[in-house]
Amino acid sequence: MIDELKLNYGHLFEDALMQEVNNVGVFKEVPKGFTLIEIGSYIKSMPLLLSGAIKILREDDNGDELILYFLERGDTCAMTLSCCIGQTKSKIRAIAETDTKLIMIPVQKMSEWMSKYKSWQNFILQSYHSRMMELLEAIDAIAFLKMDERILKYLKDKAMVIGNDVINVTHQDIAYDLHTSRVVVSRLLKTLEIDKKIELHRISIKVLEL
DNA sequence: TCATTAACACGGG
DNA sequence: CCCGTGTTAATGA
Numbered sequence: 001m002i003d004e005l006k007l008n009y010g011h012l013f014e015d016a017l018m019q020e021v022n023n024v025g026v027f028k029e030v031p032k033g034f035t036l037i038e039i040g041s042y043i044k045s046m047p048l049l050l051s052g053a054i055k056i057l058r059e060d061d062n063g064d065e066l067i068l069y070f071l072e073r074g075d076t077c078a079m080t081l082s083c084c085i086g087q088t089k090s091k092i093r094a095i096a097e098t099d100t101k102l103i104m105i106p107v108q109k110m111s112e113w114m115s116k117y118k119s120w121q122n123f124i125l126q127s128y129h130s131r132m133m134e135l136l137e138a139i140d141a142i143a144f145l146k147m148d149e150r151i152l153k154y155l156k157d158k159a160m161v162i163g164n165d166v167i168n169v170t171h172q173d174i175a176y177d178l179h180t181s182r183v184v185v186s187r188l189l190k191t192l193e194i195d196k197k198i199e200l201h202r203i204s205i206k207v208l209e210l
Numbered sequence: 211t212c213a214t215t216a217a218c219a220c221g222g223g
Numbered sequence: 224c225c226c227g228t229g230t231t232a233a234t235g236a
Contacts, residue, residue: 147213170227181214186229202222202227 004050005103008074017117021048025103030096037079037094045104046080049073052100053161057093057177066142067154067177069134070097070161078131081124084110098162148188150178152197152209159207166206 005022013021025048030036037043039059047054054071056079071077071094079092084107113120141150151174159165171185178185189205192198199206 171229172227182228183215183230184213186227190229200228 004101008050009048012074012123013119014117017113017120020109020113021103021105024109025105027101028104029101030099032096032098032100034096034100035093036096037077037090037092039091039093040089043080043083043090043107045106046084046110047077047102047104049075050101050103052102053097054100055095055097055177057095058091059093064179065093065176066179068092068138069131070157072161075130076123076127078128080107081110081128097158147178147180147184148191151185151188152192154178155198155205155207156210159210165208165210166204168204170203 005018005025009021010018026045028047036047036054049071051073053073054077056068056071056077058066058068060066077094079090079094082088083090110124114124115121141153145153154174154177155167158167158169171189172182174189175182175185189198189200193200197207197209199208
């Protein structure tokens with residue numbers, strides 16, 4: 001595991017910290033679709049992503065979902081950080097978008113390393129910052145973009161995290177993630193295809209403009 | 211005006 | 224057949 005750790009975090013963490021991560025971290029591999037964090041659950045450890053991608057969702061009282069952003073290689077979960085500090089339940093759901101490898105770090109180490117390692121402190125602050133930016137982007141998308149633009153952005157983001165311009169997803173899946181109905185998704189996807197932005201196939205969509 | 215809901219036909223696996 | 228897809232008509236915000 002130390003090899004993959006070095007590959008993804010070696011340039012960020014000093015050697016002593018790398019050694020500690022290697023000692024206390026638990027390597028974990030989860031399949032696509034696996035729920036890593038459920039809404040309302042307490043968080044006992046924080047994930048460091050080695051490979052793959054994780055989808056972060058919000059859910060309303062009716063159980064309707066809305067996608068916030070994706071976590072990728074080298075990212076960590078900001079919700080975990082905030083939960084560690086406040087000792088509160090998770091407000092989000094985290095689902096593996098692809099097969100994902102990660103290292104779980106016990107939360108107690110969080111604050112310990114914060115004062116012990118400058119590189120860890122930087123990593124956490126940097127991580128918080130980029131998650132904040134992604135949240136703003138998500139808010140912008142909901143508030144200012146029309147649904148067709150949101151779908152295109154969603155498809156581009158998705159193509160980005162899975163590293164493939166062909167996405168295997170149904171119209172219904174998109175409707176759930178963007179919190180709308182399948183009819184709208186079908187109609188807008190059709191117009192996007194006519195505009196030569198995407199190609200539609202059964203259970204797969206190819207993004208042409210990246 | 212535009213989204214949602216329900217309903218239906220088409221067709222590929 | 225089952226499910227994903229494309230469309231339409233009615234309804235509501």
